[in-house]
Amino acid sequence: MGHPAFSVSHREQVAPMSFVFYVLAAVTLAGALAAVLLKNTVHCALALTVAFAGLALLYLELDAQFAGFAQILVYIGAVAILIVFAILLTKGSETPKDGVYSKNWLAGLAIAAGVFAVLGWAVLESARVLPGSGGTPTAAPAVTVLQIGNALMGRYVLPLEIVALLLTAALIGAVIVAMHEKEETR
Amino acid sequence: MLGEGILKGMAETAKNFAGSFVSAERLTTVQYPEERIAPIEATRDFPFLVYDGADWEAGLRCVACQICEKECPPKCIYIEKSADKKPDYVGKPQFYPAKFDIDISVCMSCQICVEVCPFEAIKMDTEFELSTADRFGGLLFDRRRLAKPNEYYHRIHPAEAAAVDARLAEGKAKANVKQTNAAIAAAVKGAEIPARLPGGGD
């Protein structure tokens, strides 16, 4: 106790493709693939949760503490639960009779490849455009929660309030929809 | 005050907790089988046959009238009458049970056999530690197992046994009186009626 062994707030030169990164990337990819290829919908949802966890660990590996923990808290703690509830409360939990694989899988693959190409190009270009990149990419400066909080309350307060309003509207809308359904069934 | 009920409840359980170490009122556990509570007078479990005196066969009160066998609701009593007779507590020759079986796995402790017995022969026992590994034979009590002395009856139901003894004594006294009267009547009938009593008149 007290040994900051895996020092999470320590700035260091991160080798771009370390062993930990490979393992985490493999876990994330495996989860994402399983989410698409499995037959049972609830299994797919749980595999997606594994993918979320992999992403969160990747954020943590990059010293983005807030992003990592928020990913766990929001995605695994709330979104995954939402997905499984949605699956259970609708007929999604029964496996469809004629298989889960779509007939137009080739078109889907092409579109996915196109999106991946665009995203990959953007990421590689950003390494060239961002400051501090004289050949060897450096780690981004560690962003603390304090800085995020200051930014949210200072520079980005308007988007924060608008998002809050949006979420409130969604919440009220959900309650109204549910209430109306209760009215109908009465 | 709000939340007052919760606090009162918590105070009560705290009192229970603390009190259980000091007062018996707040710790009512009886650690059976090391500690036992004495059974009350009216405790009853399964029937047993009462016998007077030392010899259980000779002193058995039961006369095999089979009333209890007929009255028993689940029919757990099985009686076989004897061929000969033996004298009962007033001296009258009566039958006795050659076989008297009670299946206690069937008996429901309703006490009807006790209520209908005219001879105070069957009473309710209080023994309950009757576990056995033999589900059938071990729970079928024969007359040897069922016969217990009157002293035992006094131990387990003192008031009841005292009342029974009083009734039996009364019955015996009445029987004695009847017998004496019958003997006198027989004697008077059998003898000649003298005109005058010898030795001087009235």
Add this chain to the structure above:
Amino acid sequence: MTEALDQVFVLLSRWLVSFLPAGWRPAAGVALSVAAIVCLFPALFALTVLLERKGLGRMQNRIGPNRVGPLGILQPIADGIKSLTKEDIVPTSADGVVHFLAPVVLATAVFMGFAVLPMGRNMTLAKMDAGLLFYFAIGASTELSVFMAGWSSRNKYSLLGAMRAVAQMISYEVPLLMSSVAVVMIAGSLSLDRIVEAQNHYTWGLPHWYIFTPWGFAGFVLFAIAATAETNRSPFDLPEGESELVAGYFTEYSGFKFALFFLGEYLAMFSISGLGATLFLGGWSAPFSFLGWVPSWIWFFGKLLVSMCVFIWMRGTLPRLRQDQLMNFAWKFVLPLTMLNLMVAALWHFLGDGWARWAVCSAILAVSYVGMAWVGMRRMHFGARSYRYAE
């Protein structure tokens, strides 16, 4: 001397680790701490289970277990042997993989929560700047394992229990977080070590624990309510209500997996009590300044044990809340009060030192508590029951 006793575990681990080459030392130190946590808290769990059974028994006018060992001390060992040697029954229609993983996920998530608790001076396993956030993130994962357990059993009662449990945990997650945010606001940091440091000051011998402030007291009470509901503990134990749903979402579990769920529940209680102690009761700081010579870890574990006793006390006192009562309570009472508490904490900070802020904050909290309760209980009819007989 007292310094050495206070740091005895840190010094011990440093001494043990010094036998290894320098490159291995950090990892070995962490592994040693992890092993210590993994051994210590299940032992505490065994003790707590015994304490609970004896304590509940005494509260219910009876003796708890007293046959195994003197005063029943060896009862947890008997329970452990029983759980481990029982046959592991998995229903044939159950989803094997998920059924197996649910207790594993629960145990893992709960153990990870202990990493950020400061159990003494310099005795935090992982000093993180966002320690509190880590704790809540991990806590949110336990809901997923509850759902997994209920769904994989293919038993509609288990599923019902799991749904209820998840709904309850989600509803009380928000007040839990909000009551902690007030502490974060005043302490100015998400790091649990810094929160304890902020409380480790004394005025006239009395500590600056947050529970001794109006907003801290209200926050602690709300935190305690939310914590009881998060860990599915009486009076919020409807999901595992023995009389309603057999055992709720872990009906179909037997043997070691059941023991893991049970362990997970009690460990969650420990870690959330530890968090409550850290946030509101000053963590490892002593109650009076003249008691500072007692080692810090004794204070932390003492506060933990006192919290467990209060949990057991509540279990022995209160009847179970119904699902709708539970949810109403969360959304209509606890949540508005936590948000108000947040504002009161801010007011506390800006009113500056002095008695004025005590009076104002206490008044606001008292009035709102009474007001909310009055509003909520308007339609309730208390008092003697009246009967209507069919004539």
